[in-house]
Amino acid sequence: MSTTNGTPKPVVTPSAVEGQTKLDYSSDQDVRWCPGCGDYSILKQVESVLAQQGKPKEDIVFISGIGCSSRFPYYLDTYGVHGIHGRAPAIASGLRSVRPELSVWMITGDGDALSIGGNHIIHLLRRNVDLNVLLFNNEIYGLTKGQYSPTSPEGAVTRSTPMGSVDHPFNPLALCLGADGSFIARSMDRDVKHLREILLRADTHRGTSLVEIYQNCNVYNDGAFETFTEKATKPMHTIFVEHGKPLVFAAGSKGIKLDGTKPMIVDLATGDASANDLWIHDERDPLKASLLTRLFDDPKYEGAMPRPFGVFYVHERATHETKLNAQVALAKEKKGVGDLDALLRGEHTWTIG
Amino acid sequence: MSTTNGTPKPVVTPSAVEGQTKLDYSSDQDVRWCPGCGDYSILKQVESVLAQQGKPKEDIVFISGIGCSSRFPYYLDTYGVHGIHGRAPAIASGLRSVRPELSVWMITGDGDALSIGGNHIIHLLRRNVDLNVLLFNNEIYGLTKGQYSPTSPEGAVTRSTPMGSVDHPFNPLALCLGADGSFIARSMDRDVKHLREILLRADTHRGTSLVEIYQNCNVYNDGAFETFTEKATKPMHTIFVEHGKPLVFAAGSKGIKLDGTKPMIVDLATGDASANDLWIHDERDPLKASLLTRLFDDPKYEGAMPRPFGVFYVHERATHETKLNAQVALAKEKKGVGDLDALLRGEHTWTIG
Amino acid sequence: MTTTIKKAKPVETRENVVILFAGDSGDGIQLTGSQFTDTNALFGNDVSTFPNFPAEIRAPHGTLAGVSGYQLHFGSVEIFTPGDQADVLVVMNAAALKANLDKLKLGGTIIANSDGFEAKNLRLAGYIDADDPLNDGTLENYVVHSVDITKMTRNALEGSPLGMKEKDRCKNMFVLGFINWMYSRENELTEGFLNRKFAKTPDLLDANKRALIAGYNFGDTSETFTTRFEVHPAPMPKGTYRNITGNQGTALGLIAAAQKAGLDLFYGSYPITPASDILHELSRHKNFGVKTFQAEDEIAAICSAIGASYGGALGVTASSGPGIALKGEALGLACMLEIPLVVINVQRGGPSTGLPTKTEQADLWQAVHGRNGEAPIPVIAASTPTDCFDMVLEAARIAVEHMTPVIFLSDGYIANGAEPWRFPQSKDIEPITPPFATPRPVTSSAVETPAFLPYLRDERGVRAWALPGMKGLQHRIGGLEKEDKTGNISYEPKNHEKMVQLRAEKIARIADRFKPIRLDSGPDNGKLLIVGWGSTYGAIRTAALQLQKEGQSVAHVHLRHLFPFNKGLRGMLPRYEKVLVPEMNSGQLRQLLRAEYLIDAQGLNKIQGMPFTSEEIRVGALKLLSPSPKASATKA
């Protein structure tokens, strides 16, 4: 396969590929997650986004590591690689280097991406390889039956920590931003509409689109995110950020304003603060984005800040494969397409007889 | 060796250990770095700090990975492990788990720590294992003779990138802060006084003290940091931050103030701004610290922000080994010190004959 | 309470029984099985079990992929395997039947939960146009008891405040009660278990107990069951016993080793099936000074263990094949540093991710040869669940006393399987003596102190263990080649060769301490020697004893030391006309034996993720003894 420069992804309108319906993208394998697992809803939204984007199936590749989440590729009728634990980013980077015209998705879990795969993820982000990375965060090792993960809260009692975990967990998005990720977002399995929107945004971003998805493991860590997902508590504990819009939550009754670099909750109902005073979300501001990632309080505590969802940060910069392939093109242009015989003969030769 | 809870490091006054002079801490091995290598000055300062702290040599351990920098342990008459590439954090974590009373230093390079060892470093930082980590950043692979590293600037022409690197480099301190490091600092080989101060601060901090040290590799990447280290350019391009003090540089003629979350350079000479308007450095403020790490402009560009040096961030939180050993102590207290016979017999037994 | 056994129904005595419980992963099959195992063990039977989990991922209810099984072999005679074929098959639904029927012997008994054979179940299990096997005659060669366990459990729980779902979860207790009755066992032990488990949830406690008793009484009263059975206690060696799985044995062995060496135990590990249970078990015993560290990956796991050993603890790491593959570089470092380290590989089906929940022995080559450079490391394998305790203790003993990493091989079969264990007394376990260096007074200046020689060796070629904190012994070690004695970096050609030899001799000399090799059974010379290693022990032993009964000239030796070999092996092998090496791989031990002893060892290889049956071994041996058409070639 000879490769081309990082050609822009074909922007295909839904109608582009005739008669593809959502079902079209699902494979013939029966899905094998536990009944009630949050993974089902994510699969559904991805299928729906694929259908809307309407790219030809054969031009799409799903690459994953190992974990419950990483079984994902088997359930889609695209190309797919179920890799080894934590290494999906490297496999995907190699693939995109030689096939920049393909649409590549990467599926990973909190253990796969942040424990064994941590190094590959941060290097993927700094290099900015054009992928949609879906990080299924259920704050547990599901597939191996319930050990704590790098996102499990301190004190978490799991099969490997009967007295509670002593590890301070990662703040995944702070880490990803620290690695200079070019697209950082958070969504949840339970809010399908939001999830769908974010996945669409991710797919259209050119570069590594990292989407952390809060996903419920109803077998080993049920309800880990219920404060954010359940009707009763969701309004007070979540805030959905949108570019150019003020940070409001609690059904518009509360907002967040910035006092210098310090975020504070203000009451909008009692007119002692108005929408104009509020922190206006700017996706392009890396400093504000890092402040957003720091809104990471444990909701259990009094006066905890709400947890942000949405696209935290977007930055357009050249992808790794574009630059790599540009050098190849440039070399061909400057030196001419390689002549094997010239290469073999080298600089100094001598002839005998 | 039975272990104790993370006992506080003995605070020893210089006089504590009789007649130890600086020389005391250097080993009988002759130092084998290239003449002129920045590593020499770092070694010198570490020896001087050890002498000042005056801990008994046998209670100090230096652990390193692989690289020119990682030869460091051989040159000190303490205990030392020259490990394998990138894995020093894991070796050190194991050691501290069982020997929390020791003083442990870790020596690593930009390749060792941020390329192959990236995952271990970020997990070390989040767990907050009590170590002094000296990251020798020379923006090159020295030992393997000059390939680019994860901190080499984009476009860097090295032995493995004749057409220039296409990798966007890490911002090491942003990454470390993103991993929730509890002590983040930067210094340079050429400013020995500053280096010494920072090393002292690092040694007294309880937790993972990460110090990035700009180190000149005069053979493969000579002058990488000269804008920051040379008399002529240093004043305009560096800013030395101190807790509670305003951000001033250029010999007091310029300062940095914060417009919301936006840092801007102001002129102090022409009275159009005064020290009171300036950004006051607060080591304890994680948000401001992350803004500091973002002062990372390439000095070549017009209007580049000066590069900060000093302690960016300090946060006292329990170390991993303290919590781990506390659980052991608690278990012994609650269940009583383990009785092997009771353990072997278990719950249900039956007797025959 | 205690149910009293009415002698109403006739009781037949059996020498041994193989019973296989099967159902949905959600049905609590593993619990039923292990409870019945404990009851029989406590009663005095010899037992051997084989839990067969579904693939890691939980499959939709009622599908073949979701079937969980628990096979128990108990008897009044010595038992070495979970049994080749089952006498009784208990199935909670159609999928369980479909998946396990081939494991039931002809004429065997099937106890089926009729409620699990609805059209839906049948379809999910893949019965063509949902024909019910219970009624369409497919089972005419078996004794079938179709019982609506669901309904009867619900009836038994009438009035209980529990919801239907929770009630149905008590089905397994109904089954257990019934089986207790069928084999003349008491509910007592299980009741005690339930009291502890549900102490805080009286409703669940009550429901489970009621289901248990209901099952028992059902057997007593139901017309369909005319006889019950009795399996007398086995003539086991006098002593006190408990039941134990291989992974438990491994965990306990490590703690015992640390205690006997006076060291803290540091366990650095990254979860992986089927090794994780060792981590789970150890993490519960912190009061023994056990420190468990769940590392970010397998490399960090082994390196943290190396760091802990350097600090003076017993450093241990464990994984399974794919994770062990990641530890190769660090193993080389440990080999160079010459410090104690135990590396556990609970083998599973490979290559790559392979068959995570299935068993295999295909990591032997990796253990013996899987490193760069000349890096000899002792390799030890356990042959049964209880042997895991003894062998990991041996591994730790060698690691500490000989200052070397040691690889301990177990596998999914013995790791999860259980058997009675006549556990030792702490005082009867020989102490382990770490070769600690002796600290030396410090003088104020480094120059004056005569240099400490970290790589000076004793007569066994072992260096001293100098720990940080020991005065005057400061030294630096690492992965670069070292100068003899001083341990300083050296690239000197002759020195390198010498160090390679010193490291090799040190390991070779470990064989000096092994007990003389002895046959497991059979004549000390003859037609055929079966050489086994690891978890094939039970099947080979059973087959060998059987063959000897049949008058065949067959002996069995089982290797626990795979590297270095027991010196006695060299003399033993030539005393037999033929050598057969059964392995759950393509012939890895066979390759090592052929190279070492130049004997034409033959292989009997099964690579199905399932243990050998003793019959497969017997047939394989017979083929070699007399290549006759008689011994039908069940290709193992």
Place this chain on the structure above:
Amino acid sequence: MTTTIKKAKPVETRENVVILFAGDSGDGIQLTGSQFTDTNALFGNDVSTFPNFPAEIRAPHGTLAGVSGYQLHFGSVEIFTPGDQADVLVVMNAAALKANLDKLKLGGTIIANSDGFEAKNLRLAGYIDADDPLNDGTLENYVVHSVDITKMTRNALEGSPLGMKEKDRCKNMFVLGFINWMYSRENELTEGFLNRKFAKTPDLLDANKRALIAGYNFGDTSETFTTRFEVHPAPMPKGTYRNITGNQGTALGLIAAAQKAGLDLFYGSYPITPASDILHELSRHKNFGVKTFQAEDEIAAICSAIGASYGGALGVTASSGPGIALKGEALGLACMLEIPLVVINVQRGGPSTGLPTKTEQADLWQAVHGRNGEAPIPVIAASTPTDCFDMVLEAARIAVEHMTPVIFLSDGYIANGAEPWRFPQSKDIEPITPPFATPRPVTSSAVETPAFLPYLRDERGVRAWALPGMKGLQHRIGGLEKEDKTGNISYEPKNHEKMVQLRAEKIARIADRFKPIRLDSGPDNGKLLIVGWGSTYGAIRTAALQLQKEGQSVAHVHLRHLFPFNKGLRGMLPRYEKVLVPEMNSGQLRQLLRAEYLIDAQGLNKIQGMPFTSEEIRVGALKLLSPSPKASATKA
């Protein structure tokens, strides 16, 4: 300009000469050596070189640790090694002499830069109380020419605007000029080289040229040198030649393979000595569609190559022992995926970090056995620098045409050593045919398309290569065991065994394509067969030819395929009374041969980070032929 050879001084003819240049790492020894090599090669001599670098870390000037050496063997006869002992030793300082004197044959010539023997140098070199070996008689068994090269170079450069330091850096050109004179060679080639190198820095160009000529003229005029030498062209096969190192050969072989297969070359690698130069070389040839990816570690390196191969490129990764150890798990994945992949191991001294700049062959076991599970992977080794080109091409051919990872073994000795290469014509290189699958029309709904079978195999057991983008061939692959043909996940026992066998047979069948095995030299039956592999080729060949001259019944076969073996080997081995296997390890190939063929192969093992000398092989062979005290036992 061209210097004209005045025939003033008598010229002696030599058949072959071994010259060893040695000095500080800063002295430009490697350049002097390689320039003189090129000059002789160009002249028509056969040549073989051995650059011997100091340990990775640069040591203080003048110390033993800092000595860099370059040994060149050139002649009018066929040359297979850099020579056992040197005829001429050129040393720039005392340390260089101390470190290399033992490599000079008795009566050999020493050309010493007297300026490098100041008291300071002598102390640094560790000469006891700074006795000057040039004058204290220690060298009485050698012909010593002490020349103040530094001073003469400075004189020659008088008036040059260069600083003293820069002037002194021209010393190596003075030496080269002098040696050119001594062996009746022209300065021409080097002048051309200098013109290119210093095109942009006329001062340096001028200085280097002046030093070069000064050295030449010094020889001509100086009284001390009475004779010069002549080495006539070697009777090499007709053709056009160039000089090439093993790492260059490997890089070029990979590019040729990709071109011949019509694939892009993707090289994912993490720097490590001595493999890095392959990365450096490849990164200069992007115009061949070569994509080099410097990964964050070795695991990412191999995984990126797997991803690239999955995408339809020729995926290649390389490292040395410690890095290869990290690739084991991913190798297992590639084996399961059954996609092309070339994994290069440029071996170095081990274990662990070992001796990074020294050579060894101790990673053979790791290559053949170093994985979890049954994961057979072909292993191929190169025997000389030029053979690296042929063998890596062979490795890539097998990888692509048989859809499998292949391990290619080189080592530090041939990787850095150079020899003349009669390079092939592109058209004479046989094309490589990837077994691409054929895309199929898509229908609008997945249900209607008959499922594509990614694991359907052809008669060689090879599956088709279906690339993303190919219509209608969407499929999912991974590391879990697969169902035959469909590639769907399967835990079915019999299927697992079948797949293990299919994968093994596929690899075994690759041997069908090997050329018939042939001896390198010697009778096709007799007393002794020497079986070699890898970089020991030159030493063994030289020794074997010598022994045959001496009338010994000795043959030599050199293995390039280490797994699977060439089928002809089975018939060949028994035709000799004894088999000797020389290896730079403890006997790894020997172990494999003994297990496979049950022959009592003997080992000749050298583990010193240095290649065998042909004499060591000869003596070892003689000992085996007639264990007499005569053949003194130089323990290799």
